[in-house]
Amino acid sequence: GAVVSQHPSRVICKSGTSVKIECRSLDFQATTMFWYRQFPKQSLMLMATSNEGSKATYEQGVEKDKFLINHASLTLSTLTVTSAHPEDSSFYICSAPMAEKLFFGSGTQLSVL
Amino acid sequence: AQKITQTQPGMFVQEKEAVTLDCTYDTSDPSYGLFWYKQPSSGEMIFLIYQGSYDQQNATEGRYSLNFQKARKSANLVISASQLGDSAMYFCAMREAPNSGNTPLVFGKGTRLSVIA
Numbered sequence: 001g002a003v004v005s006q007h008p009s010r011v012i013c014k015s016g017t018s019v020k021i022e023c024r025s026l027d028f029q030a031t032t033m034f035w036y037r038q039f040p041k042q043s044l045m046l047m048a049t050s051n052e053g054s055k056a057t058y059e060q061g062v063e064k065d066k067f068l069i070n071h072a073s074l075t076l077s078t079l080t081v082t083s084a085h086p087e088d089s090s091f092y093i094c095s096a097p098m099a100e101k102l103f104f105g106s107g108t109q110l111s112v113l
Numbered sequence: 114a115q116k117i118t119q120t121q122p123g124m125f126v127q128e129k130e131a132v133t134l135d136c137t138y139d140t141s142d143p144s145y146g147l148f149w150y151k152q153p154s155s156g157e158m159i160f161l162i163y164q165g166s167y168d169q170q171n172a173t174e175g176r177y178s179l180n181f182q183k184a185r186k187s188a189n190l191v192i193s194a195s196q197l198g199d200s201a202m203y204f205c206a207m208r209e210a211p212n213s214g215n216t217p218l219v220f221g222k223g224t225r226l227s228v229i230a
Contacts, residue, residue, distance in 0.1 A: 100163070
């Protein structure tokens with residue numbers, strides 16, 4: 001299957017700092033990528049849809065100024081958590097579609113102290 | 114309204130036995146895709162099987178098969194000959210208009226499967 005690379009896999013940061021998470025499609029182009037968040041023992045919730053060359057579309061309740069998304073090329077989307085707070089601690093995972101299927105990165109565990 | 118419903122928070126199965134994980138869905142779109150993913154404790158989402166709404170036959174991938182009953186809007190996952198390594202969280206998901214390119218997956222709440230030796 002297609003490969004989606006996500007970095008870093010784990011990050012610990014201080015409250016108030018910003019963290020950037022990268023999501024790359026390695027062997028295919030993705031004009032659209034999806035960012036999900038998963039709290040412990042819960043399901044994946046869609047945060048936003050990243051669109052190459054245009055603004056991201058955010059789900060209701062997701063602060064666009066806090067979760068900055070940039071889709072700079074056909075293979076790279078980034079999610080920046082700005083001014084992180086402990087309540088932002090979560091598992092973040094990206095996915096990219098290829099035909100009818102979606103392939104996922106390995107996820108990023110963010111811990112904000 | 115919940116689009117994907119998984120009614121089993123947890124399931125136990127004896128090693129080498131078969132197990133069925135339930136999933137029902139709700140959509141008015143005639144074109145959709147149904148997915149099952151496995152999520153081990155590492156967090157990665159492992160794609161298991163896909164069923165398109167227009168597919169005539171049930172999808173199969175090795176030990177995984179999808180029991181697709183369109184009229185009942187159910188897409189149960191059957192794992193045959195369970196192995197200890199199958200212990201994980203399993204998510205059912207749906208994608209409407211899957212060939213449009215820009216529709217996301219919507220996930221159920223998941224079922225935690227534990228395989229007992």
